Amino acid sequence: MxxxxxxxxNKEEWSFMEKNYSxxxxxxxxxxxxxxxxxxxxxxxxxxxxxxxxxFKVRNDRLNFEKYSKxxxxxxAEITNRIFNE
Numbered sequence: 819m820x821x822x823x824x825x826x827x828n829k830e831e832w833s834f835m836e837k838n839y840s841x842x843x844x845x846x847x848x849x850x851x852x853x854x855x856x857x858x859x860x861x862x863x864x865x866x867x868x869x870x871x872x873x874f875k876v877r878n879d880r881l882n883f884e885k886y887s888k889x890x891x892x893x894x895a896e897i898t899n900r901i902f903n904e
Contacts, residue, residue: 819862822869823847827876834876837869859901864893 832840854865871886
């Protein structure tokens with residue numbers, strides 16, 4: 819699973835992102851992904867993809883933004899089916 823930490827956002831990029839993990843460790847970030855996934859009944863992978871989409875939006879990287887948009891669409895469908903079938 820890729821995360822924003824794999825792409826080393828700089829301080830300016832962090833400041834434009836919806837969630838700012840600038841001072842966080844990777845372990846703290848993973849813990850927050852888990853909390854968010856539990857809260858929203860999603861998945862850790864889905865929450866990580868949201869952050870990656872946000873980073874690539876800040877970077878104006880259309881190709882990677884679209885890549886993570888497609889990942890989110892696919893994961894959202896899976897999450898919706900799982901919740902519906904519970």
